Amino acid sequence: MIGEPEIDGGWATASGAEGAAEALPGEPGREGVRGARRPWLWALGGMVAASAVWAGTLAVQERFPDVPRLDYRHSSDLCKEFELKTIGQAAGRKFEGRQSAEGVHLAQDWSYCTVSTQYVEGTMMYGAQLLVELHKKGDPEAEFATGAGTDPATRLDLDERQEVQGLGDRAVLDRYYAHGGSRLMVLDGGAVFTLTVQWFNARDEEPAGIDENAMDAAMIEDMRALMAKLER
Numbered sequence: 151m152i153g154e155p156e157i158d159g160g161w162a163t164a165s166g167a168e169g170a171a172e173a174l175p176g177e178p179g180r181e182g183v184r185g186a187r188r189p190w191l192w193a194l195g196g197m198v199a200a201s202a203v204w205a206g207t208l209a210v211q212e213r214f215p216d217v218p219r220l221d222y223r224h225s226s227d228l229c230k231e232f233e234l235k236t237i238g239q240a241a242g243r244k245f246e247g248r249q250s251a252e253g254v255h256l257a258q259d260w261s262y263c264t265v266s267t268q269y270v271e272g273t274m275m276y277g278a279q280l281l282v283e284l285h286k287k288g289d290p291e292a293e294f295a296t297g298a299g300t301d302p303a304t305r306l307d308l309d310e311r312q313e314v315q316g317l318g319d320r321a322v323l324d325r326y327y328a329h330g331g332s333r334l335m336v337l338d339g340g341a342v343f344t345l346t347v348q349w350f351n352a353r354d355e356e357p358a359g360i361d362e363n364a365m366d367a368a369m370i371e372d373m374r375a376l377m378a379k380l381e382r
Contacts, residue, residue: 218340228263240368243267285340
């Protein structure tokens with residue numbers, strides 16, 4: 151409190167070398183005056199410094215108003231982070247042949263992983279691709295999950311889009327028109343997660359016997375696990 155130092159002399163008493171330097175001969179009362187001023191000057195300096203920091207923060211926010219929040223770390227080897235436990239159970243197959251890629255840039259960091267099941271004649275094959283984008287400047291919300299893709303074999307049926315609750319700020323699940331497959335996209339602040347899973351018969355026949363709802367649930371579960379692992 152303000153009154154306490156004045157009562158016990160905490161501001162008015164100089165001691166040791168500092169007291170000797172402050173209390174000059176022939177200047178009575180100078181010791182008490184100097185001792186009382188210094189804490190106020192120190193406090194004033196702290197207030198000025200804090201104001202400068204706050205003003206700098208406001209200036210940065212005004213200069214880059216669209217900087218999104220990032221709650222996730224960048225992974226240089228995304229395949230080591232992505233386990234596909236539930237997806238593998240839904241497919242009844244083991245995923246292997248993992249390949250990772252990544253890039254670090256001023257505006258965006260990204261990492262990618264692709265995996266697939268081994269070719270076995272007469273059985274269903276699966277492939278999965280995962281892309282994680284960390285937007286450090288522009289907010290990706292306006293363009294999230296827009297566009298149907300360029301490959302006719304994997305064009306998305308956006309009319310059957312499903313909103314997924316409880317995953318990031320927003321999450322959507324889309325199906326492919328041709329060849330069995332689904333795409334799960336999650337937006338959370340400046341992070342965008344895109345997971346696709348495709349399946350096809352090794353004999354180039356139409357895929358059959360796939361429980362798409364079970365695969366969708368597996369994709370959501372494995373995505374949730376990945377996001378928790380990458381969270382800062």
